[in-house]
Amino acid sequence: MLTRLIALTLLASLSTYPAFAASGFRQAAIAAKDESPPLSISLWYPTASTAKPISLGETPAFVGLTVIRDAQPTSAPHPLIVLSHGYGGSWRNLAWLAGELAGKGYVVAAPDHPGTTTFDMQSPDIVALWQRPRDISRVIDTLLADPALAGSISPDRIGAIGHSLGGWTVMELGGGRFDAEAVIKDCPHLFGPVYCRTFTALGVGRDAASMAALGADLGDSRIKAIVTLDLGLGRGLTSESLAAVKVPVLVLGAGENVDPETAEKASIAATNKDSLYLAEHLPPATTQFALVPGALHFSFMQLCKSGAAALIEEEAPGESIVCRDAPGVDREAIHRDVGDRIIAFLGSVLTER
Numbered sequence: 551m552l553t554r555l556i557a558l559t560l561l562a563s564l565s566t567y568p569a570f571a572a573s574g575f576r577q578a579a580i581a582a583k584d585e586s587p588p589l590s591i592s593l594w595y596p597t598a599s600t601a602k603p604i605s606l607g608e609t610p611a612f613v614g615l616t617v618i619r620d621a622q623p624t625s626a627p628h629p630l631i632v633l634s635h636g637y638g639g640s641w642r643n644l645a646w647l648a649g650e651l652a653g654k655g656y657v658v659a660a661p662d663h664p665g666t667t668t669f670d671m672q673s674p675d676i677v678a679l680w681q682r683p684r685d686i687s688r689v690i691d692t693l694l695a696d697p698a699l700a701g702s703i704s705p706d707r708i709g710a711i712g713h714s715l716g717g718w719t720v721m722e723l724g725g726g727r728f729d730a731e732a733v734i735k736d737c738p739h740l741f742g743p744v745y746c747r748t749f750t751a752l753g754v755g756r757d758a759a760s761m762a763a764l765g766a767d768l769g770d771s772r773i774k775a776i777v778t779l780d781l782g783l784g785r786g787l788t789s790e791s792l793a794a795v796k797v798p799v800l801v802l803g804a805g806e807n808v809d810p811e812t813a814e815k816a817s818i819a820a821t822n823k824d825s826l827y828l829a830e831h832l833p834p835a836t837t838q839f840a841l842v843p844g845a846l847h848f849s850f851m852q853l854c855k856s857g858a859a860a861l862i863e864e865e866a867p868g869e870s871i872v873c874r875d876a877p878g879v880d881r882e883a884i885h886r887d888v889g890d891r892i893i894a895f896l897g898s899v900l901t902e903r
Contacts, residue, residue: 591661
């Protein structure tokens with residue numbers, strides 16, 4: 551979601567856990583440390599509370615989610631899933647998925663990535679793209695150290711899910727290595743002008759220090775499962791690093807893709823070429839891949855209300871793409887499909903040991 555939407559955004563599976571009627575929800579802050587900025591995180595978690603639920607994130611354009619704010623977490627250890635939003639997005643984008651997962655017994659954490667989030671978009675000369683994977687690692691550190699936030703975490707059952715630029719983020723955590731020099735050298739030929747402008751906006755290739763930081767090992771061995779949702783920048787990850795990834799990965803791409811060469815406002819809208827690239831180069835034995843029927847790039851984001859596209863177009867011309875799906879396709883049906891695939895995958899990988 552782009553920054554001009556700020557006014558609107560303000561306003562039994564294979565899981566071994568029982569379903570919960572409504573998840574607990576709270577927000578917390580992680581203090582700055584060394585070169586890492588402070589983080590704001592949103593948390594969903596299982597609770598036995600019978601307090602009155604509220605609607606979270608309801609706006610004129612987007613459907614809210616039922617939660618119990620600041621509820622007491624259940625005591626049993628739970629698996630943890632960390633969510634990474636796309637460029638210019640926020641924790642709200644995958645809140646629908648967080649609710650689904652918390653209802654199945656997962657603790658879910660979603661940080662707002664400094665510099666690339668709706669309320670904090672930095673200029674290309676200072677954005678630190680390599681901090682995104684570190685944000686996820688810091689969230690894991692915090693939740694393992696403080697069970698009072700969302701309950702006890704099973705340290706050997708931790709997964710990460712990312713949409714768009716968030717997909718790149720979680721693949722870095724799984725061992726993918728980004729070759730900024732190669733990306734900049736062959737960008738027009740390999741990616742096209744829209745992608746190249748996005749790389750520039752993200753500060754890719756601005757100097758030797760940033761390219762070295764992007765090419766460093768940003769992996770986190772605590773993560774045992776990864777899901778990418780129509781990821782972006784995937785083709786910037788080296789084929790050698792992807793072939794060496796040991797973590798099971800579920801790659802989901804948009805089945806009805808918008809070509810970014812013809813979609814003026816889809817500056818970070820991944821083509822499913824990135825998902826196909828991952829599927830081609832990740833180890834076949836530990837990789838699942840599917841193109842989700844009817845899904846466009848933004849179909850993986852929160853549910854839009856009837857008339858939302860027109861409302862957004864009036865407030866921010868050209869940005870209604872965030873609420874547009876393939877003709878005749880219901881985003882709620884796409885979410886059911888995606889949610890079922892993810893829950894089945896996580897349930898098979900993050901098994902209790």
